[in-house]
Amino acid sequence: MAHVVVMGAGLGGLPMAYEMKELLRADDRLTLVGQGENYHFVPSNPWLAVHWRKRQDIEFPIAPYVGKKGISYDGRGVRRVHPGENRLELNDGSSLSYDYLVIATGPKLAFDEIEGFGPDGHTQSVCHIDHAEKGAAAWDEFVKDPGPIVVGAAQGASCFGPAYEFCFIMETDLRRRKLRDRVPMTFVTSEPYIGHLGLGGVGDSKSMLESALRDKHIKWICNAKIAKVEAGKMLVTEHDEDGKPKKEHELPFRYSMMLPAFKGVDAVFGIAGLTNPRGFILIDEHQRNPAYRNIYAVGVCVAIPPVEATPVPTGAPKTGFMIESMVTAAAHNIRDELDGKAPSHRATWNAVCLADMGDTGIAFVALPQIPPRNVNWFSEGKWVHLAKVGFEKYFIRKLKKGTSEPIYEKYVMNALGITKLRGKH
Numbered sequence: 001m002a003h004v005v006v007m008g009a010g011l012g013g014l015p016m017a018y019e020m021k022e023l024l025r026a027d028d029r030l031t032l033v034g035q036g037e038n039y040h041f042v043p044s045n046p047w048l049a050v051h052w053r054k055r056q057d058i059e060f061p062i063a064p065y066v067g068k069k070g071i072s073y074d075g076r077g078v079r080r081v082h083p084g085e086n087r088l089e090l091n092d093g094s095s096l097s098y099d100y101l102v103i104a105t106g107p108k109l110a111f112d113e114i115e116g117f118g119p120d121g122h123t124q125s126v127c128h129i130d131h132a133e134k135g136a137a138a139w140d141e142f143v144k145d146p147g148p149i150v151v152g153a154a155q156g157a158s159c160f161g162p163a164y165e166f167c168f169i170m171e172t173d174l175r176r177r178k179l180r181d182r183v184p185m186t187f188v189t190s191e192p193y194i195g196h197l198g199l200g201g202v203g204d205s206k207s208m209l210e211s212a213l214r215d216k217h218i219k220w221i222c223n224a225k226i227a228k229v230e231a232g233k234m235l236v237t238e239h240d241e242d243g244k245p246k247k248e249h250e251l252p253f254r255y256s257m258m259l260p261a262f263k264g265v266d267a268v269f270g271i272a273g274l275t276n277p278r279g280f281i282l283i284d285e286h287q288r289n290p291a292y293r294n295i296y297a298v299g300v301c302v303a304i305p306p307v308e309a310t311p312v313p314t315g316a317p318k319t320g321f322m323i324e325s326m327v328t329a330a331a332h333n334i335r336d337e338l339d340g341k342a343p344s345h346r347a348t349w350n351a352v353c354l355a356d357m358g359d360t361g362i363a364f365v366a367l368p369q370i371p372p373r374n375v376n377w378f379s380e381g382k383w384v385h386l387a388k389v390g391f392e393k394y395f396i397r398k399l400k401k402g403t404s405e406p407i408y409e410k411y412v413m414n415a416l417g418i419t420k421l422r423g424k425h
Contacts, residue, residue: 001027002338005088005098007078007267009034009062011042012299012323013104014399015407017071019327020102022404023335030070031096033088035077037061039399043320044392045126046166046356049135049257050173058392059129060400069402078105078267083274083292100334103281103297104327107262108269114154116229117260123229124257126166135257139170146179147254150234152188155225156261158315159300160189160197161355163259164209164362170257171216172358186251187213187220188236188258190312194220198317199351200307200371202364203378212357212380221249223311226258243311262315264301276303286343287330296334298326307370321352322369324408352412354388361385363416387415 004024006017009032017032024030040059047053063073074096080089081101088096109127111118119125124135149170153163167187174180191197194213195205213220223239223246234256236249263269264279273291275281280303282289287302289295300323304316325347333343351366361384367375391411398407 002099003029004100005031006102007033008104010106016104016327018402019331019404021069023331031072033074037075040129045132046169048132049126051136065400081268101295104299105265106300108265110261110263114226122231142255146182148252149185150251150253150256153259155190156313157259158198159317165355166257168357185218188224190314192310193222198314202366203376205378225312239311285346286333296330298330299323319351319353320408322349324406356385356388
């Protein structure tokens with residue numbers, strides 16, 4: 001009998017638990033360890049931050065649903081991983097032993113790397129449901145007395161899609177309120193150009209997103225590094241293509257949402273052999289850690305090098321489709337090990353995304369994520385907005401049912417009219 005523990009109950013961890021459960025033997029045990037009692041659908045946070053969603057629309061308790069599948073749930077969270085002892089130290093001081101561990105924690109949000117940055121400083125965030133709720137309260141105050149907006153992603157960020165999404169969602173909400181004419185907007189990003197997305201661009205993303213920003217009268221600053229944030233003021237250094245300071249900007253704002261860089265969570269940070277210097281989990285081609293071979297990792301917590309060097313540091317995103325592919329590979333490889341076989345499954349690491357832009361949307365497919373690609377496609381239209389809304393409801397419904405099928409792949413294939421995305425694991 002083996003005990004498999006999945007650490008993290010978010011976008012990667014909950015699907016990991018369901019898929020792993022389907023592949024375990026009859027006498028094996030599975031425990032899912034999360035931080036708190038509830039799951040929330042992170043991609044909907046930008047809508048929550050302008051009251052297009054309520055918290056109860058995108059959040060539900062985990063234990064009752066996983067319990068129906070025979071999965072134990074522990075919401076105490078992990079203080080520290082002790083890989084040499086095959087043990088998790090939980091936040092209440094107790095321990096949980098494992099035979100196999102899958103780390104799916106997502107990232108730590110590195111707001112502390114910039115003075116005055118983040119929800120405890122002077123900018124808002126849509127990275128967590130609590131941040132989005134706080135941002136919504138600030139939005140209520142903002143629309144009573146509107147002024148300049150600064151939105152975007154800081155140096156070292158790897159997830160740029162939500163910054164573009166929230167930029168256009170705010171713009172749409174302001175137009176609906178007849179306030180857009182009173183709000184200058186500036187998009188600030190560490191990307192070398194608009195539409196880079198941490199992917200070196202996808203299809204015609206540069207010209208299409210630049211065109212969308214121009215159409216909505218939104219200015220932008222690329223190759224941007226934030227020096228610090230003060231109340232109502234952001235100090236930004238714009239760099240040239242060689243990474244040298246080019247221009248200093250002092251940007252006034254009445255509302256700002258900026259995405260941070262990511263790091264590994266405290267529970268794993270600094271463990272030699274397990275993580276890289278930023279705290280992300282080191283893995284081989286089978287999602288397995290090379291030093292601790294009974295530890296696997298999936299999702300945003302995985303160490304992936306940038307697609308290319310950029311003048312201001314940027315990271316590579318891990319889209320939902322890619323995370324789902326990692327989940328399937330890890331689950332099958334653990335089953336291989338339980339059967340005495342060598343792991344043989346590999347994630348495809350393709351990038352597929354549906355992003356809302358308020359009343360329209362963008363979609364892209366990058367197969368594989370790192371160029372050169374077999375498929376390099378980018379599109380825009382109202383259909384993407386509708387598809388993203390539908391995906392939210394579909395994904396949450398499937399998670400509550402406890403499905404082990406590839407949710408993201410099935411929905412996106414139907415939405416984009418694609419017959420095959422993944423290939424063989």
